[in-house]
Amino acid sequence: MADEPKNTHGEKTFGESDDFRERMPEPAVSPEAPVADADLPAADTTPDEPAMDEAALEVERKTEAAGSPNGVAALFNRSRRGTYRAQSKAGASKSRVRASERTRMVPLPSDGIVPERDLYATPVLECRHLGIDFGGLHAVEDFNLIVGKTEIAGLIGPNGAGKTTVFNLLTKVYQPTRGTILLDGVDTHGMTTAKVAQAGIARTFQNIRLFANLTVEENVSIGLHNQVKCGMWSSIFRLPKYWVSEHEFHKQALELLDIFSMADMAEITAGNLPYGAQRRLEIIRALATHPKLLLLDEPAAGMNPVETEDLMANIRKIRDEFQIAIVLIEHDMDLVMNICEGIAVLNYGKIIAKGTPEEIQGNEQVIEAYLGSGAKGA
């Protein structure tokens, strides 16, 4: 068990009135990619064996033959499970980001970078010297990260690097051994898991955690009931206020499900959904708690290439519509390099690189970390 956290206090936080921030023009919001309204594919995928249909394999063969334009990303993807995650041709165009459309990232005096549009807002997340030990193992060590208010950030690294542990620290599944976590400028020291959820952090898990016996809508409603407005007596005696709030929750649940075109699945038992749909439902349930910061732990795991393309578009859509920040852990480098604005790379619990997708792809240390951890044998 970890020792009591020894947090640092009294340091300057970034926020509203820093002089170095000159007035900037309104941020250019990234163009919203269309959302597929096709029905969900069958559940023929598992996290360990992602599906590769014939079309996808064909794209992979051609990409390999032609020499991938995104060679480092391909290397990363191969290192994960000995195979590429090829993109479907049909979906490939809609979520691609051209270099000219890339977000301009602006350095902060404290070693962080944030999207230009978030420069004047308090960062949603600021980790300083965060660390946790498990016995003699420094699972996370001196972890420093700033995430802008509406940033899509990536946390990547080889297996066992400490990525999920960082999420567990942020959500207080583990209390940090060292360091400070500021959520929207507020120190989360001493908060419980429930408190940080109320304060605005929501997450999904590496291994799906849904209420398998409840319906899709009931799973979403659980998130919504975090902000229940009607009192105990209204609920017990089913007073009019109770029915008004239930009606409101039903409406909100369907609206949220509609993000992933799942409103017509509201009555289906969650455990009977295809795998990819369960992953999407987990994201929707997390969104239902109205977070400021959404943490996604391997959201594309087990998804086929078409589902992954849709996921990319929907992650951007969520950020644009809800104006929240998203940090995602992902091994699918094509996804990471396409939708993340800032990326941090962990290896053996330490950040070895931070930067834009272009900077990360060209970083020797990062390439070495991945090569050393599995790509050699791939």
Ligand SMILES: Nc1ncnc2c1ncn2[C@@H]1O[C@H](COP(=O)(O)OP(=O)(O)OP(=O)(O)O)[C@@H](O)[C@H]1O
């Ligand atoms: N509760 C725990 N007790 C002891 N060791 C732990 C615990 N949780 C994580 N670890 C160790 O911390 C290290 C980081 O694990 P973590 O799950 O964060 O890696 P990861 O980067 O998420 O890997 P993956 O990509 O495989 O999911 C590993 O060596 C793991 O064994």
Ligand SMILES: [Mg+2]
């Ligand atoms: Mg993990």
